[in-house]
Amino acid sequence: MKIDGQPLTHDTDATRATDAARKVTDRTATKTGDRPAAAGSDSVQLSADAQLLSAALTATAETTSVRADVVEAMKVKLAAGEIGTDSGRLADRIIDDLLER
Numbered sequence: 001m002k003i004d005g006q007p008l009t010h011d012t013d014a015t016r017a018t019d020a021a022r023k024v025t026d027r028t029a030t031k032t033g034d035r036p037a038a039a040g041s042d043s044v045q046l047s048a049d050a051q052l053l054s055a056a057l058t059a060t061a062e063t064t065s066v067r068a069d070v071v072e073a074m075k076v077k078l079a080a081g082e083i084g085t086d087s088g089r090l091a092d093r094i095i096d097d098l099l100e101r
Contacts, residue, residue, distance in 0.1 A: 046054070077083045084090070 074083065
């Protein structure tokens with residue numbers, strides 16, 4: 001590195017700190033048998049909750065679109081009182097559907 005055409009011959013605080021950190025990392029790696037990761041090889045590990053959320057988002061993105069004809073037919077039946085009157089049966093059907101998946 002040069003400043004105003006003169007070579008930089010003294011250590012800066014940042015250089016000393018970087019060198020010290022590198023020595024500590026090398027010592028730790030030697031003791032544990034591990035080597036520090038090479039530049040550009042960073043990795044990320046997701047928690048189980050994050051993986052579950054990712055799977056849920058992927059599944060919802062892959063589902064088919066809403067069938068408007070079925071929704072409209074159910075609205076008509078609901079308004080006529082033909083469906084939605086037996087909450088226990090509805091709960092059982094929802095649970096059965098979830099268990100089948």
